[in-house]
Amino acid sequence: MEIDSGDVIKLILQFMKENNLPKSFQAIQEETGVYLNIVNSVDKITLSIQEGKWDDVLKMLSGLTLPTDLLFDLNEQIVLELAELQELELANRITREKRRATLSHRVSSYLTEGQPSRLLVLLEQSMKFQHEHYQLSQIEGPFDLFMEKQQHKQGKTLFSPNGKYFATGSIQGFIEIWDPEIAKIHPDLAFQENGLMKHDSAILSLAFSNNSKLLASGSQNGEIKIWSIETGKLLKKIPTAHSQGITCLEILSEKLEIMSGSFDSLIRSHGLRSGNKLKEFRGHQSFVNSILIPKSGTILLSGSSDGSIRIWDIKSEQCLSIFHLPKLAQVDQEKIKGMDLNTLELQAKDDATLYSIQFIPEKKGKILVCNRSPHLFIIDQSGSISQIFSSPTIKTNQPKDFVAACVSAKGTWIYAVDESGTIFCFSLITNNLEHQFIGHEKEVVGIVHHPQKSLLVTYSEDGTIKFWGF
Template identity: 25%
Template sequence: MAAAPLIASDIGIGSVEIDASDVVRLVLQFLKEHGLSSSAAELERESGVLVNAVEAKGRLVGDVRSGRWDAVLPALASVELPAEAAAAVHEHACYELCDAGEGDVARELLRHKTLQKLRGAEPERFLRLERAVGRAAATGGYGGEAPWPRGETRESRRAAVADDVAGAVGAVAPGRLVSLLGMALRWQAHCGDLRGSGGRRVDVFRGDAGDPLSRKSEEERPPKRAAGAVRLGAGSKPLCCAFAPDGSALITGSSDGFVELWDPASCRLRTDLPYQRDDELLMHDAPVLALAPSLDGTALASGDRDGCLKVWRLATGQCARKFPKAQQQAASAGAEESAVAWSRDGSQLLTASSDGAVRSHGLKSGRTLQQFRGHGGSVSAVAYLRSSGESSDAVVSGSADGTVRVWDPRSAETVSTFSPPKALAKLERRAVADKERAVVAVLQQPGSESKFFVVDKSPTAVLADLRTGVAVAAFSSRDEPAKPPSEAAHALRKPGCDFVAAALSRPRGDYLYCLGEDKVLYCFHVQSAALDRCCPIDDAKDVVGLAVHPHRNVVASFGDGDKLLLWKS
């Protein structure tokens, strides 16, 4: 390939360039791995490009040192070695074939293009080799003075040739084209451009997943009508739920200790997952109170009432790590509160505890790494405060004592303490702050490194900078909605009711959804801090939690019944 063109690709705010010959090498490797040797040979001939790497470099070098030329020479057929290294390999192989009485094989090797190039570059060297091959073919052996320099042995020459090969040959993992396609599909699923396959066929050429949910993320809008229900069955009720990061599953944790994955479109159990199809469900010995999928969607952390934390591989259903006593009894009697959060690099987990402590756990070590103590009540919300300007993310926790704390992840010391009522009083310029209430949610604002939505069991949520302790906006159930509520919402709504749960629309966080004790979902427009609309969620006696789809305008809610309700815009 003459002067291979460069292919430019935008990455973030910059771009990278890819050599077109590298793309050809990916295709060549794929063709050879799938037995399409004729197609690969034609592509090599037409493009002039070789793979120029081997899958097992160590094995190749070992074969050279052991003189296994029947394995070495085919492996080097797709590698473009420097001229001297290539000549040394083929020359030494030829001499060893002569010494082994394989004169006819050596004569065939003498016709190889590498040794023919040696004939033109170093005629005397080639002539010595040709004479040795002739004697071997005639007598069945080498029958002459050793061809390598005086003082060297066969083994030392092999070692020298092996060093030349090791320095010139690159290593490449098998299946690179398929691996890159897999990474691209996972990234598309993570960004919402492609729904997780769930056993479906994906057309990678046209970019079509063959599924109505494989579109780009929708414009964020509040939900306003029912979209289905997930039923757990009699005697079981949902205690927590979360959507997979790619939106392919709604994950539930139940009172009978089961963790299950559901298709959010059909509201049916994901039986395309082998472990669910075979009734080998993810299970705890106690009610499951907290769920947290990893950021890449490959793993799931689940915590139960007995303080046991498990990490599951979602593709296989295997328990990859278990912390039997990650926290004290996770919830006090009648107060089902617990929380789990992943670190940005996926190496650690945070857990909330009823003894007022937050604990971090290392996945590799399987041990508790740090304890953060200072809250005067059970901890109900934990998160990592993600900051690009610092080497590690700070820890954030919300508690039943009515405060939010920011912790140093290394020293476990409190960096700052935030009181929503006091911050709200300053924002509204009131002299007296309301009584502190239990914090139910701490949500980082997308695109901000320090601003969080803090929702407590009061009628007002606040958006605050947790590093400065200053509230910048308030969202109240007392506000009148911009869009007139439906008759059902009007009948249920009690202005000034307390919030019991909250979530942000995704992925941009244009809306803050606060669930009221009156079974109404209050949908606030974040930029204006105005109440946009009220949506009735009236299927259960008490509604206690919700989750938001990462790329669709779909909200899941659950209460004291045996089902979760899905709502869409």
């Protein structure tokens, strides 16, 4: 199939005419010698000429290019009819109608009917065709036609355990693997040049296998996919892992299982090969936002928007312990150290949404807890508090809550971001706030640290990702 270049120019001319760009319209016509004689309805113009509705005819023919002799005859007819306006004799009327019929036929031979906004319609149809036949993700929002890429807003980011890969999942459903050394798409993964790792809805969670060869992704529609990092091949798809969005994932390579938490308040495990549901953990009263599995693989820790941390026996699926993290505006560090969370809960009025729990490297059994409060807690698996890190904003009338946090590779620093977008760096050794700075123009939605190097990554709701070296 071949497309005439003149037709492409006509599409551009139509776009310019419809968007009120008369100078550009005229310049392209004169330079190319291609004229846009496309109208919405040839029949309508023909009928208007035959009925002598000259005001309508002139409007519809405005901007069209017709032969000089035809334009002369057309204008002559209009002048004659204006002169004959008071003439009522039948002969004159018949003659006038014959002249109109001749003109309408001549004019219509130079015109072509065309749908409005044809260029945009064709572009939209081509994107729809690619979506249906080449399995592109549903596109919502801005799309760059020249780069063939959408402006992705990041939903989740994650380093691989070996530190070679940095995965990003966007709210448009696309997954990309980056090289953290150069902060560019990984050059060793050739499949990313033409292939796509994608979901049909926003990606909310990512997880690597321990050997960094597998990547699991969870989406807004409750779907889990397992990918090969080296080839980009989809190895397994679990379309209905949960009834709602997948918020967190953990791959248990030794057991060939994948554990997932969801907006549906459930935690489930599925077989990596079969995709079948193996276990289900019930008890949380709201979203499950974070899950952790120690190396022993016998217990599971989970954090929820209901403000609680639960410890589960993986084999029996029973809940062993429940801790609640209250939202405290002010804390007495010395008084609270060593106090268990259930005692602390009694002193508070409400529970705060729990965003994340994560193990601290080099500190066996210690867990960093980030909830919606101006404090970060270090606890053990019994719920006892060992350290608290507080935002300097607690000394103001409007303290800012933390929304995300992570630990450095050697477990000596804690990085956290609050709701104003300020990033804080706390020392786990001295318990002091060492640095603070503004990371992004818009709200920071996530923060992760490289597993071996002093490299911090923050990502914002505006779609930007920043790499920070310390």
